[in-house]
Amino acid sequence: MQYIKNAELTRLHGVSDKAVRNWIEASLNGKIDLELIEIEGKKYIADSLHNDVLIERLVQKGKKYRNKRAQKTITPTQEFYDLYSHSQVIEIANSLDKHREVPSHYRYFGKGAIYWNAHLHKFYQASKTNMLTATVELLKLEKGYFDSILSNHEFVNLVDLGVGNGLAARDLLAYLKTTGKLKKYIGIDASKDLLKITERNISEWFDGDIVTEMHVRDVSHEQFGETISDTYDTDASSTLNIVLFLGGTIGNFREPSISLRAIRESLGKDDILITSDEFDNENARKFFGSANLETFTNVSLRNQLLLELLGLDDSMYEMEHIFEEKIKSHLVQARLKTEVLINIRSLNYQKQIFLRKGERILVFRMWEWTNNELIELYEKNGLSQLRMTKLPNNEYVLLVSQVNTSLNHPIAR
Numbered sequence: 001m002q003y004i005k006n007a008e009l010t011r012l013h014g015v016s017d018k019a020v021r022n023w024i025e026a027s028l029n030g031k032i033d034l035e036l037i038e039i040e041g042k043k044y045i046a047d048s049l050h051n052d053v054l055i056e057r058l059v060q061k062g063k064k065y066r067n068k069r070a071q072k073t074i075t076p077t078q079e080f081y082d083l084y085s086h087s088q089v090i091e092i093a094n095s096l097d098k099h100r101e102v103p104s105h106y107r108y109f110g111k112g113a114i115y116w117n118a119h120l121h122k123f124y125q126a127s128k129t130n131m132l133t134a135t136v137e138l139l140k141l142e143k144g145y146f147d148s149i150l151s152n153h154e155f156v157n158l159v160d161l162g163v164g165n166g167l168a169a170r171d172l173l174a175y176l177k178t179t180g181k182l183k184k185y186i187g188i189d190a191s192k193d194l195l196k197i198t199e200r201n202i203s204e205w206f207d208g209d210i211v212t213e214m215h216v217r218d219v220s221h222e223q224f225g226e227t228i229s230d231t232y233d234t235d236a237s238s239t240l241n242i243v244l245f246l247g248g249t250i251g252n253f254r255e256p257s258i259s260l261r262a263i264r265e266s267l268g269k270d271d272i273l274i275t276s277d278e279f280d281n282e283n284a285r286k287f288f289g290s291a292n293l294e295t296f297t298n299v300s301l302r303n304q305l306l307l308e309l310l311g312l313d314d315s316m317y318e319m320e321h322i323f324e325e326k327i328k329s330h331l332v333q334a335r336l337k338t339e340v341l342i343n344i345r346s347l348n349y350q351k352q353i354f355l356r357k358g359e360r361i362l363v364f365r366m367w368e369w370t371n372n373e374l375i376e377l378y379e380k381n382g383l384s385q386l387r388m389t390k391l392p393n394n395e396y397v398l399l400v401s402q403v404n405t406s407l408n409h410p411i412a413r
């Protein structure tokens with residue numbers, strides 16, 4: 001009978017020389033029954049069909065053992081299951097599985113809402129221009145325009161998509177109140193915690209004198225038209241809806257076009273959509289939308305919350321911030337230092353997600369568009385630009401859009 005050299009076995013099966021020697025040793029001790037051949041006093045593994053089958057099994061067993069040792073099996077915390085509903089848990093699991101990404105709106109739940117509220121207060125008070133102060137300033141510059149469109153309507157609703165803590169909309173709300181035409185402030189957000197904070201703030205700022213309504217919706221794809229419908233107690237066309245989409249929220253979505261189409265379908269013919277965003281520029285790239293008011297460590301801390309809830313401790317990954325040229329986006333991601341198996345269970349749903357060492361989990365993205373790219377994005381999704389206002393530094397922009405009602409508008413497919 002022929003034999004197979006140890007070196008040949010290591011090459012064929014990707015095992016170490018020591019593993020082959022262990023197999024021979026185990027066969028000699030009767031622990032496994034590989035057929036051996038002795039040549040000049042040395043034992044070798046025989047080249048037989050019996051051995052082929054056995055070696056294959058030993059290799060597979062060794063692999064499983066190696067994986068188990070290197071791999072960390074984790075489960076999400078109780079807080080994770082308390083914070084997210086059954087369907088949200090499934091959405092997070094699916095997104096992790098398919099895209100290695102946690103959808104960005106889940107960062108604003110629970111403690112995340114408290115962090116975000118504190119962050120917005122800090123930005124509001126900062127002397128350096130940032131996304132929030134720029135938004136407030138740009139809305140102020142539009143006052144003449146608001147006067148003009150309101151003169152054609154008896155009533156107005158302010159609909160706020162992605163409320164934050166209400167600070168961005170505060171001055172505009174105060175102005176609309178003075179017109180005597182304001183029906184409701186309608187807050188729409190994925191985070192019920194931020195909706196609560198905003199509702200409390202508005203009540204405090206205006207002594208409970210503004211009618212507010214809060215709705216939980218995922219504006220990355222859900223429509224919201226029906227949330228406005230019960231405000232039409234008179235002829236609907238006498239009410240103008242001003243819909244705010246402020247603070248660069250559109251840039252956080254994986255597929256911004258899906259969101260814009262849902263918004264377009266939710267708007268009435270005369271309604272206006274007001275977006276504020278930060279353009280792609282050297283500062284934005286360098287300071288990552290934080291206007292240099294925050295260190296990357298701070299930004300990371302806010303974004304690490306979800307990883308913690310999923311059961312990942314910070315020894316398992318390294319946070320990194322990159323600018324991905326191909327998709328012109330800032331990405332904050334956790335690069336895994338070890339193999340991880342995440343076990344997610346909710347009611348009858350179970351999913352095991354295996355992530356290799358070196359893979360990344362994306363926790364935050366921010367698209368950076370130039371002037372033309374932003375307009376093109378809106379236009380191709382059936383939203384025409386009525387106005388575009390910028391601050392002198394050309395970094396921050398306010399877009400006023402309306403549904404393109406032309407019958408042959410070529411909506412992107």
Ligand SMILES: C[S@@+](CC[C@H](N)C(=O)[O-])C[C@H]1O[C@@H](n2cnc3c(N)ncnc32)[C@H](O)[C@@H]1O
Nearest residue numbers: 105108162163164168189190218219220246247
């Ligand atoms: C960047 S902040 C902007 C807050 C505020 N508009 C401002 O300008 O200060 C994003 C806000 O949008 C909400 N948000 C993010 N993604 C969302 C989604 N997919 N659906 C609904 N709300 C979302 C967050 O909860 C948060 O309130």
